[in-house]
Amino acid sequence: MENRIALIGIVVENEESIEDVNKILHDAREYVIGRMGIPYREKKICIINVSLDAPEKIISTLGGKLGMLDGVTTNTVYAKKRY
Numbered sequence: 001m002e003n004r005i006a007l008i009g010i011v012v013e014n015e016e017s018i019e020d021v022n023k024i025l026h027d028a029r030e031y032v033i034g035r036m037g038i039p040y041r042e043k044k045i046c047i048i049n050v051s052l053d054a055p056e057k058i059i060s061t062l063g064g065k066l067g068m069l070d071g072v073t074t075n076t077v078y079a080k081k082r083y
Helices: 015-027 056-067
Strands: 003-012 032-040 045-055 072-078
Touching: 003 015, 003 056, 015 045, 015 056, 045 056, 056 072
Parallel strands: none
Antiparallel strands: 003 045, 003 072, 032 045
């Protein structure tokens, strides 16, 4: 199965879900190209961007797991070209 390059944008509004987010991302570490977390203290949220190089099924599953967490919203963007 060929890999896709993708970006998952994550907004964490429930501080109690941050530990679960980090565990899920840690479990997928072999596919993570890079990660950037931005705490937006004024709004009491955290914005995380994760770049991935993985099979589409892995990316989709990862986004789904994250999006099911309480107070966590995700959106995934795929590169048009397949690698």
